[in-house]
Amino acid sequence: MRRFSWFNATSLTLGFAFLYLPMIILVIYSFNESRLVTVWAGFSTKWYGELIQNEEFLGAAWVTAKVAFFSSCLATVLGTMAAYVIVRAGRFKGRTLFSGMIYAPLVMPEVITGLSLLLLFIGIGLDRGILTVVLAHTTFAMCYVSVVVSSRLVSFDRSLEEAALDLGCSPFEAFRLVTLPIIAPAVISGWLLAFTLSLDDLVIASFTTGPGATTLPIKVFSAVRLGVSPEINALSTLMIAIVTVGVITASLVSKRAAVQQARDERAAERAE
Amino acid sequence: MAASVFAPWTDPDQKPLIEFRNVTKRFGDFTAINDLSLKIYEREFFALLGPSGCGKTTMMRMLAGFETPTQGNILLGGQVIDDVPPNKRAVNMMFQSYALFPHLSIWDNIAFGLKRESRDKASIEARVEEMLRLTRLTKFALRKPHQISGGQRQRVALARSLAKAPKLLLLDEPLGALDKKLREETQFELMDIQEKTGTTFVIVTHDQEEAMTVASRVAVMDEGRLVQVSTPDVIYEAPNSVYVAGFIGDVNLIKGTASARTTATVEEPEAPTQPAENTPSAAQQERTPRPNSYGEWLHDTLLSPILGKRVEAPKPKQLPAPTPEETATAKAAEAPDIPEGGLSLKWADGEPDLIAVNGDPALDGKEVTLALRPEKFSISKTKPTGVANAVKGKVIDIGYLGNISTYHVELPGGLMVKSQVTNTRRIARRDITWEDTVWLSFTATAGVVLPE
16 A cells, blocks of 8 residues: 655655744753753753742743633623624624624734734823733734634524524523523634633733733743743743643544534434 | 314304414515415414415514514414514424524423423423423433434424423424425324314425325415415315415316306305215216126136136125115216206317316306316226216326326327326226327316416
């Protein structure tokens, strides 16, 4: 069996190397004994130990986690509401304009979003800090959430909601008891998307941040300007590990659910 | 059978459960329902039948409360319900897609509506168990909708919509997703459940067989109007228009010019109450299937050495003795026994006129269509005697369906008609084959005369 020709094997290797070689190098050097990043001096985990003791990094990580959590929650609520209205409200005047306006920040350069938010906060006299970063992240993450949720809502069988109304639900109860549980996977993945977007945002955060609200990307970026330290490598490796575990778990869970559902359906057909 | 026939629509004192009063529904420029009035009575199984886009689904959605009439009113039990939202109506609906909640178990699906009312837990449980028993789903109670088959899902949807004991249950193409065999079983199940619960059912369907099977009355719709509202037998035997005749079942349409028959003693047309094939002469002819003289001779000379002596066919003792009426018609069977009045129809040059005694003499001189069901024809190779109408034709095609055979016969003038014969014997009418010249005959009341 010759499923891989030489050409296929080469292009595959090159492609993956292009994607993952930088990360692999980063992971390897995080275990470097030497303080000099480019000189290999033996295996060690000491930089991880030092990272844990580094108050500055820990503080920044905590700020980032807080910002990501609050902004993604807020963005999920607002984004889901926007998606629901856009998909469900039927045809009202200016519907196309509204849906276009929700998606526009997706393609807007981050610098512009960050700058305009900065001007707004200065304009209304809001002190820059964690709150402004949360608001800024909510603004741009919300459109991602609404894209994810509305794509699920479009394929949602409307008669399910009508059935709920027909059985005595008020419109809000119908949403809470029927629509929301069914679109929950899309809402959750919207939340995860918003969370990761907030985690790794540098540009908008650096425009809207203030004293005491230094997020991890800002911290890493400013630390790297003074030279790459092995601690940063260790930190990055940890982040890669967290993301990898998260992605693999999510895909395993959803795949198992799909397999289980297919098995149930086959069993039901046989039982008939 | 019950002594009194269920027919509340004939009683002017009966209060309708549902009343459409001059209802019009427009979507933008499109008129879905056009000035429609209709009464539906308690315990009825009412079918709305029509092609897609005729407005039947809109009527159902207005009853459920998902649409409001543009003009006119809808009354439920004497109350105008136009402004009552769907969750406040004593009306439940079974959706075409079943709309089962995928995240809830069968039990919770059925309990869903009950939990919205302020009921105590024990009564909800009792009611759910009762619905599970009624629909034979008890052992699936803890499964999720995707873990059961299509037929079971359909029953869950029915149980869920019946759980709140609505005054009116709406069924939107409920059996569309089932295969033919399961659909037929389920139709009888539905009728059974409707009878047990005594709920009024309104069913929307485009399947005319389904409507005919389940419904006490059928409304045939076209372009937002009711074309005919009546019992299935009247719709079938006495359609009021070419549209209805063509929509329900197979029909042969013979066009021609009507002329009132001489001595028009006005006799009420009887087609709806007395189906035409029950005319006594036809019944009398079929009552005693016996060999004719040629057959007897054939048996005596050729077959008796092999098969033994011919046994005289026993006199039909098991049949009731013919009434004097029947004997009279049997004697008169030689000559066509055609009541007076009605219309004769000139339909082709050089052919004798067709007689339809149930035609309205007022149509004299008008262009009309005679609608004839395929099973109303008798087909034979020789010219039949003693019948009102007989036309000659050529067999073009034969469709053998097992239980019946359909003959496609070309009449003079090129009109193709269908004739259906029940295959009562195992070798069905082998004497008639392609290209044969045959005679199609039918009684004077077999067809319905419809104005153009």
